[in-house]
Amino acid sequence: MAAEERLGLFPLRTVLFPAGHLPLRLFEARYLDLLRECLREDRPFGVVRITAGSEVGLEDGPPSIATVGTTARVVDTTALPGGLLGVRVVGERRFRVLEHAVDARGVVRARVEFREDAPNSGDSTPDDSGLGGLRQARIDALVDALARLDPELVEGEREVPGMAWLCHRLAERLPVGLGARQSLLECDDPRAMLERVEAWLGGER
Template identity: 45%
Template sequence: MAGRSSRAELPLFPLSTVLYPGGRLELRIFEPRYLDLVRECTRDDRGFGVCLILAGREAGEPALPAAVGTLARIVDFHYGADGLLGIVAEGAERFRVLRTRVRADGQLRGEVGWWPEVPEVPVPVELALLQTIAERLVEAMAPQWKHAPRACYDDARWLGYRLAELLPLSGDERQRLLELTDPLQRLAELRDILPRFQKA
């Protein structure tokens, strides 16, 4: 992000899901304000902000977004059999929402501050079991990661984000894991959550 301003204004898309850096998001777009958002982002080659909804719903009145979200960049789009626009977006940098405003058309805009990029951190041997679990989850649930290089599983950032999106966690848990700044702390918390999913 060399030469980039530490702040920006983004169109915000509050959702009932959490997008992580490097993650994949598929959306069907039908509300005029979000069709405008997609047009604007495509025209200007920029992304939009994805934030977990704290109050409200995805459709209708503007929802209250979480204060920390992830930039989403549109990488593909198509029209479904129902005629609705579908987009595929990938998660990029995290940000903190500093203030928001609602446009006349109901689209939520936010002034955001970019979070510093976290350097790569190797996965310590005491957390290596999480690599095996991630491999099994990817094999069963996430074909887009099946050919990920082995180096990805050795990176605590990548590993933590993939586990956080693939494990059946609550929205609040996913949001907390997004907001953690230490990749090793994220992995440690995921390790401590795992016994909940073990069969009796």
């Protein structure tokens, strides 16, 4: 059985991938309280994409959210003008929202189930990276594309942690919509992820 946990959520109009970085600008008391709670207890919060509604205020009720999100760990905070707090987070693990509700402070709290990437090497023995069995030329083409989009991220290294990591980094940098990125985040099959990103690189959106 997959591990379950309760998380405070940041519903946002963005998609955070595992190992992805996200800058936030916080000013609402409820989210500042949640941030302090996570820092005090050394635990992550969850980032989920808003599918309908607003990021701020609850006058029209809580926003509708995607069913799959990513835990986020704070790596840096900075005081900004106007009473804002700048926060930089890194994505860690994917999760599925099983149920959620708004607490008395206005924070969305959820019971979540963590998801792991399901390696699929196709016609070969699976490995943990999801790269086994794929033609090296296809992998090289994606690495080359990432190097063109973000040379500093690759910096001459041809080894990548896995297909999910590679596809997530490309999705962050390609001009595709949030719905497409969310669909990739929800995908468990590295081969399907590869085909989707190859289509984006070919001009499909």
